[in-house]
Amino acid sequence: MNKKINTGKTWKTTFTVAFILSLSAFALAGCSSGNSSSTAATLPAVTSGTNTKSSTDTDGDGMPDSVEKTYGTNPYTSDSDGDGVNDKQDKEPLKTENLMKETSTAPLEVTVTDAKVEDNATADHLEITMTNNGNTDLNNFDIYYTMTDKVDKTLESYYQVLNGLTLNAGETKTIHFDNKVSEAGHYYMNMNGLYGNSKNGLTFDIQLHAKDFQPMTFQIEKAKGTAEVAD
Numbered sequence: 001m002n003k004k005i006n007t008g009k010t011w012k013t014t015f016t017v018a019f020i021l022s023l024s025a026f027a028l029a030g031c032s033s034g035n036s037s038s039t040a041a042t043l044p045a046v047t048s049g050t051n052t053k054s055s056t057d058t059d060g061d062g063m064p065d066s067v068e069k070t071y072g073t074n075p076y077t078s079d080s081d082g083d084g085v086n087d088k089q090d091k092e093p094l095k096t097e098n099l100m101k102e103t104s105t106a107p108l109e110v111t112v113t114d115a116k117v118e119d120n121a122t123a124d125h126l127e128i129t130m131t132n133n134g135n136t137d138l139n140n141f142d143i144y145y146t147m148t149d150k151v152d153k154t155l156e157s158y159y160q161v162l163n164g165l166t167l168n169a170g171e172t173k174t175i176h177f178d179n180k181v182s183e184a185g186h187y188y189m190n191m192n193g194l195y196g197n198s199k200n201g202l203t204f205d206i207q208l209h210a211k212d213f214q215p216m217t218f219q220i221e222k223a224k225g226t227a228e229v230a231d
């Protein structure tokens with residue numbers, strides 16, 4: 001398991017830059033009017049580009065989609081990293097402990113036949129194809145993964161219960177992490193963090209678990225310069 005510590009540097013840098021830009025815009029607006037006392041009071045209403053769309057809060061976590069993009073959190077779920085703490089309250093919204101609970105050491109007789117985080121048939125996302133080679137039908141799956149920037153070692157970690165996923169003996173299934181959660185086999189994935197922004201390449205360390213079996217681990221690499229969401 002990857003033990004590297006997340007410095008949170010990229011996220012903080014992004015936020016700091018955005019904050020400084022906001023201050024600059026505020027200062028410029030004040031200077032250009034030549035009437036500082038009345039301008040300050042009316043500034044919020046003057047903010048350009050603000051309309052109903054920019055205040056849309058798709059997941060209802062109190063952070064508009066536009067703000068989630070700035071902060072690097074997922075606008076489609078109120079708890080980006082799956083640790084149970086709402087994005088708005090989470091001091092580390094892109095970092096969680098592994099919340100899997102398992103004492104069994106029985107091997108999970110699942111083969112991952114394909115796992116990718118780029119070059120998908122549709123827009124880039126985490127996609128896992130797996131086959132149950134055992135004699136037991138599997139259910140109650142969950143997943144924990146970290147993604148680590150190959151250059152600055154920034155790390156994000158995510159935990160998710162794979163609701164509704166079953167894998168019967170002999171069965172093969174593909175699951176997608178693309179936020180299309182109304183469809184079976186589709187789960188959340190944060191496109192606003194490292195995945196959508198790092199251009200250095202990423203290493204995914206993944207643990208997949210089904211109840212009563214030992215979690216299995218595997219790794220996927222995302223190549224340098226491929227931070228695009230859609231190819």
Ligand SMILES: [Ca+2]
Binds near residue numbers: 058059060061074
């Ligand atoms: Ca939100």
Ligand SMILES: [Ca+2]
Binds near residue numbers: 061075078
């Ligand atoms: Ca959110």
Ligand SMILES: [Ca+2]
Binds near residue numbers: 082085090
């Ligand atoms: Ca959280």
Ligand SMILES: [Ca+2]
Binds near residue numbers: 081094
């Ligand atoms: Ca967290």
